Amino acid sequence: MNQAVVNPPEKVNLLDFDRQGLRDFFTQIGEKPYRAEQVMKWIYHHLEDNFENMTDVGKALRAKLEASCYIAPPKTMFDKAAADGTHKWLLGMDGGNAVEAVYIPEPTRGTLCVSSQVGCGLNCQFCSTATQGFNRNLATSEIIGQMWVAAKYLGNVTHQNRRITNVVMMGMGEPLLNFDNVTKAMSLMRDDLGFGLASKRVTLSTAGLVPMIDKLSETIDVSLAVSLHAANDELRTELVPLNKRYPIAELMASCQRWLARKPRTSITFEYTLMKGVNDQPEHARQLIKLMRRMPNCKVNLIPFNPFPGTRFERSDADTIRAFQTQLLNANVLTMLRRTRGDDIDAACGQLKGQVLDRTRRQAEFRKRLDEGASHAA
Ligand code: SAH
Numbered sequence: 194m195n196q197a198v199v200n201p202p203e204k205v206n207l208l209d210f211d212r213q214g215l216r217d218f219f220t221q222i223g224e225k226p227y228r229a230e231q232v233m234k235w236i237y238h239h240l241e242d243n244f245e246n247m248t249d250v251g252k253a254l255r256a257k258l259e260a261s262c263y264i265a266p267p268k269t270m271f272d273k274a275a276a277d278g279t280h281k282w283l284l285g286m287d288g289g290n291a292v293e294a295v296y297i298p299e300p301t302r303g304t305l306c307v308s309s310q311v312g313c314g315l316n317c318q319f320c321s322t323a324t325q326g327f328n329r330n331l332a333t334s335e336i337i338g339q340m341w342v343a344a345k346y347l348g349n350v351t352h353q354n355r356r357i358t359n360v361v362m363m364g365m366g367e368p369l370l371n372f373d374n375v376t377k378a379m380s381l382m383r384d385d386l387g388f389g390l391a392s393k394r395v396t397l398s399t400a401g402l403v404p405m406i407d408k409l410s411e412t413i414d415v416s417l418a419v420s421l422h423a424a425n426d427e428l429r430t431e432l433v434p435l436n437k438r439y440p441i442a443e444l445m446a447s448c449q450r451w452l453a454r455k456p457r458t459s460i461t462f463e464y465t466l467m468k469g470v471n472d473q474p475e476h477a478r479q480l481i482k483l484m485r486r487m488p489n490c491k492v493n494l495i496p497f498n499p500f501p502g503t504r505f506e507r508s509d510a511d512t513i514r515a516f517q518t519q520l521l522n523a524n525v526l527t528m529l530r531r532t533r534g535d536d537i538d539a540a541c542g543q544l545k546g547q548v549l550d551r552t553r554r555q556a557e558f559r560k561r562l563d564e565g566a567s568h569a570a
Contacts, residue, residue: 205262207236208334208341211377212384222261228254233386236264238352240345266338267292272346279534282342283546286311286335290328291547292365294339295539296347302358303347307339309375310366312548315400317420317433319465321500321543322365324558326550330371336378339364340388351389360390363398363418365544369405376413383415392416398463403439406447410454417451418461418493419444423471424479432471441483448487460487465495465541466513468506477519484525491526498532498540502562 210218215233216226231250235241242264244255267284270291274280280296292308311328313320340360343349347356360382362368368375375397381387382395398418399406406417421441423429429436436444448460464480466472484490494517497507508516513529520527532540548555 204260206332206334207232207262207264208266208338209332209377211333211380212386214377218262222257224254224257230386232258233384237341237381237384237387240341240349242266265334266341266345267335269342269346273537273539275534275537275539277533277536279537279539280343280346281534281537281539282339282346284335284339284342286331289547289549292331292335292339293539293544293546294343294364295534295544296343296357297533298356303356304359304361305340305343305357306361306364306544307336307378308364308366308544308546309336309362309368309371311546312550312552313366314370314552315367315433315435316554317400317435319422319432319467319497319503319505321503321545324500324502324555325365325545325548326552326554328549328551330374331366333374333377333381336374337381337387340378340382344388349388351387357388358390359394359396360388361396361398361418363396363541365546367400367402368397369399369402369409372405372408372412376409379413379415383413392458396461400433400435401439401444402435403443403447406451410451414455416458416461417448418463419448420465421462421480421483422465424476424483428471428476445483445486448490452487452489459489459491461491461493462487463493463495465497466508466516467497468508468512470505472508472512472516474515474519477516481520481523481525484520484523489526491528492520493528493530495530495541496532498535498543500538500543500545502558 215229219226219229235247244258269282270285271283278298282294283291285291290311295306297304310330312325313322314327316323349356379395382390392414396416396418400420422432426440497505517527517529
């Protein structure tokens with residue numbers, strides 16, 4: 194009789210599970226689910242990745258865990274601090290892929306900017322990640338792992354003297370195109386046994402995937418930021434090609450539904466200011482009109498951060514001030530995002546990582562760059 198060949202089940206990375214997933218995994222290996230919570234606390238409160246050091250977990254269980262799973266955050270390939278205290282990590286994901294995470298310290302808070310995909314497929318014209326093309330979605334472990342690595346480096350203590358008080362999904366990628374992994378990772382950011390951050394302090398930023406905004410509001414309690422950049426369809430389609438699929442009226446309707454479901458929250462609208470493109474009084478007027486129907490919402494103005502080969506420029510300081518004043522005079526709550534970490538290319542839209550491009554966009558971009566160079570010569 195042939196003997197059945199049973200392959201040992203593959204080991205799993207515990208960073209891929211949210212609390213429920215971890216409980217299910219423990220049940221699967223014949224353990225009580227509450228043990229999962231004990232281990233979860235070791236992983237996210239003590240930032241421990243070695244089962245041997247989990248002193249209140251019995252020896253037999255530790256051996257079982259060694260045999261069936263591991264805790265593997267992404268590897269730091271490179272990290273760098275900026276003069277203003279901003280810190281950037283390049284984290285290796287596999288083969289030649291790497292993404293970036295950025296920590297931005299401020300007097301009253303510390304914000305970690307987290308990536309959701311290797312590259313991005315949306316092709317927003319003013320974003321350097323777009324020039325890199327797209328490779329793949331990040332796994333839950335690779336998303337929460339960015340926070341784990343930063344927290345460990347910074348000596349973060351969950352529930353007391355936190356170094357990371359806020360997380361924004363504003364790194365590389367479109368988080369709503371990696372919905373399941375992103376929401377699982379955000380639930381670990383929110384969970385008391387995870388990083389324990391309040392819903393106001395975990396923000397997802399989207400270029401405007403309307404159906405997924407609705408799904409998000411039904412799935413998890415987090416804050417929403419929408420990348421607007423223009424308040425008329427013609428210009429927005431030029432800057433954010435996704436606008437062709439989900440034009441401004443549809444996007445605003447989904448924002449209204451979000452606010453109806455979460456009455457005490459607001460939405461932040463991001464608006465990157467580019468010289469002569471979307472920074473004129475007429476653009477501010479259009480934005481004011483749009484915001485009239487979004488009471489309690491906020492506009493976040495981001496001075497454009499340049500990168501090699503871009504055709505855009507940052508608006509002048511006077512123009513930025515005038516744009517903000519025009520909005521404030523119309524009672525639109527408007528903040529100006531200070532540019533941080535630009536000496537290490539860690540500012541918004543400058544994250545590049547290392548993308549094994551599957552879209553050939555990198556090649557096209559390089560060609561354009563070369564053509565530009567020869568025209569200039
Ligand atoms: N895909 C998501 C999250 C990533 S981008 C989104 O579109 O929201 C995070 C923010 O930085 C977005 O508002 C994006 O439009 C903005 N951004 C991109 N490139 C930029 C640049 N070069 N300068 C300033 N802001 C930029």
